Amino acid sequence: MPTASPNVQAYRASLLHFRADPAFDDGAALLYEDGLLIVEDGRIQAAGDYAALAPTLPAGLEPVDYRGKLIVPGFIDTHLHYPQTDMIASPAPGLLPWLETYTFPTERRYEDHEDGRTTADFFLDELLRCGTTTAMVYCTVHPQSVDAFFAASEARNLRMVAGKVLMDRNCPDFLRDLEGELGESEALIKRWHKRGRALYAITPRFAPTSTEAQLRLTGELAAAYPDTFIQTHVAENRDECTWVGELFPQARSYLDVYDSYGLMRPRAMFGHCIWLDDEDMARMAATGSAAAVCPTSNLFLGSGLFDFERADKAGMLLSLGTDVGAGTSFSLLQTMNEAYKVARMKGSYLTALRMFYLATLGAARAMGLAETIGSFAPGLEADFVVLDREATPLMARRTGHSHSLEELLFALALLGDDRTVAATYSYGRLVHER
Incomplete structure (x- = not known):
């Protein structure tokens, strides 16, 4: 022996x-x-x-x-925002006013690397306290917010995915991303992607805050680095969907905006996906794109109820996200609790086995990491x-x-x-x- x-x-x-x-x-x-x-x-x-x-x-x-x-x-959380830690549980009548009142002013602080590092330390410790060992994380438009996050993650040797938010319109001037050819994002990819256990996600915030020029460059960056991740938001809120229709009248749907710029592929994670139609869901399945279902934040902001039954019929890849800070808990157990109730309200039933699968192997498959975690x-x-x-x-x-x-x-x-x-x-x- x-x-x-x-x-x-x-x-x-x-x-x-x-x-x-x-x-x-x-x-x-x-x-x-x-x-x-x-x-x-x-x-x-x-x-x-x-x-x-x-x-x-x-x-x-x-x-x-x-x-x-x-x-x-270990639990895998496929959608959350570390800079929003300090504004969790902030009151607002809906998604768009919540962004204006709380999110954008809070994210301004991340011009300071030290603010990013102290928040990242707390954020990661909170995830570990809740049993989450991998997450797909949004930083801010500031490159230093990404450096701070990955430095804190590297110190703990965690398998984390994160990226710098891209946003060049319909946002405050102090958060407008003017990096032009996306050189800062490319530098971050070269600095962090596959360094230790770090993985990089190209991160347009959501279609309304990116010009068509930025979305085109984002698609080109994703094509140049095909093993990176993509993360963004889609079809979270009815008002948001209407706004996207006004900004992109040529697109068949909100999801079609991303598709037209080459942003649908394996390792692309779309937060929310509440108001997708059948054609959108079929397109998600066909491209290997995945949905991060965020029941806690969807209930908090009154955005809507995700339809698990329709998504399953379409063959979509599904996972669960806490969506801190619109989500009100770092715990994927509490997120399962809300997912179960959302499914019941839509007339379907999630077993506990399914919920634990979605928070573990299901999430790994949705991220293309089932051979790793x-x-x-x-x-x-x-x-x-x-x-x-x-x-x-x-x-x-x-x-x-x-x-x-x-x-x-x-x-x-x-x-x-x-x-x-x-x-x-x-x-x-x-x-x-x-």
Whole structure:
């Protein structure tokens, strides 16, 4: 038997991950009631039944004992704004006045690198406290806001995607992005994309705040760097959709604006997608573009209810986003809670299994990262979360009466929050412990 190595760790608990979408595959979930997760050099070596894997452990290696708890892959949040951390829970009658009153004045502060770094530190710690190990993050128009974010992420060795917002009209002068040929964005791509675990997202804020010239250059930049990500907003609010129709009368739809500039492709993540028609949804599926569904912020701003059933019929790639700061929680468990209710209001039903899939492997697939994160397949990066089913007295009482995996997960999703996260690991290293 080999000797224990400091580069190998093992964790004993119930293990859950997915190999497919449980909405379409009854055998999608892989559960090991008494499981063992083995990690070597920051990557998954094996995951399975304790009895089968324990004899393979190096001599002298004692597993970290999390029995009674549930280990799942790290949560993946596909849409949120780190500069909006300090304006979370700000009152406004709708999306557009909320942007004018709170968002734009707050983002002005990020001219200062130090403001960006202190906010990024808090933001990332909050994500880890909630079990989120990967996120797609909007910075501001200031390149220093991107540098501050990725420096903070690199210090924690996190798998993060982020980008500089592009915005050259219909915004305050102090946030108007005048980088012309997008040289600042290209420099940021060269500086950060694939440096360590950082990945870059080309980030037009949304169609109304970009001129046609900027959108054309954005498409050209995306074509020049095809392995980067694209992130933006689409069809969040009816007033916004009307505005886009006035600004781009030649476009068939809001989504068609992005399509016409080459911004629909794998690794393109579109926030919200509430008011897409059937043709739009078919186009999303055909191009491999993905939707970041943001139920908490959609309810907060009164934007509308995402239609999971229509999206599934179209074959769209789906994921969940907290959309902080319009979203009112960093917790993807609380986001699952709202997603479930939104689905019910639209006449469909989200199982807890599906919600956990959307926050893990589903999100990784939507981002084109399923070969990197999102499950416990051997060789993937070891990002995982330890969930405490007894985190609160009410949760302990309810889960004590759970008779199936679905009931357990449903209780965690509907009653859970940051207190449910006992520990968070990134690349095999403990980065948060309650």
